[in-house]
Amino acid sequence: MSTVIEQAVEARLVAAAPRMASIPATLRYDTHDPFAVRMSFPAAATLEGVDVCWTFARELLTGGLTESVGAGDVRVRPYGYDRTVLEFHAVEGTAVVHVRSDDVRQFLTGTTRLVPTGDEGRHVDVDGYLAELLRDAC
Template sequence: MSTVIEQAVEARLVAAAPRMSTIPATLRYDMRDPFAVRMSFPAPATLEGVDVSWTFARELLAAGVREPAGSGDVRVRPYGFDRTVLEFHACEGTAIVHIRTGELRRFLSTAATLVPVGDEHLYVDLDRDLAELMRDVS
């Protein structure tokens, strides 16, 4: 059984410097980091011209498809009947993308089959995480 789910999504860029109106993005969920979702954007869609990945709570994404959620670097809210807005705030600026809500719900549903919502704590490996943190400590 795979421990990682990746799903390609089409993001419609609303506000940012790159001149791409539609960009490919990838949603990723790894049961070894059960509380997090990663969203990656390819280099041509970023200000720096390098691949960019944002990590945020799965719970934030799930809440944001229903009602506005988030107050930090990542904010999610419904938009119209079939879109969800994701806002990514950084020192360099803000990127706002629209994604079909159905795509996000499908991703969340698939992630829930891997790690049921509410059971995330059962998949946390504190010993591994602590060892990783301590690896670079001299």
């Protein structure tokens, strides 16, 4: 059984122009980091011309389907029934994208098949993380 789910999504970049530009993005989930999801954008879709990847809580993405959540660098909220808004805040500025809520739901359904909500702690290798941290301590 695979331990990683990747799903391509179409994101619409909210900008001052009346028509939002469509940009490719990928949602990714790995059971080795069961609390997190990643959303990445290819270099061609970023102002800096480099690949950009944001990591945030799966719980944040789940909650953002039904209510406004997040107070830090990543915020998620519903926009009508069929869109979800993700805001990415950085020193350089803020990027706001819309994605189809059905795509987010499909992605989250796949992640919960791999790791049910509430079972994330069973997939964390605490001993391995501690060994890695302490390896260079001596």
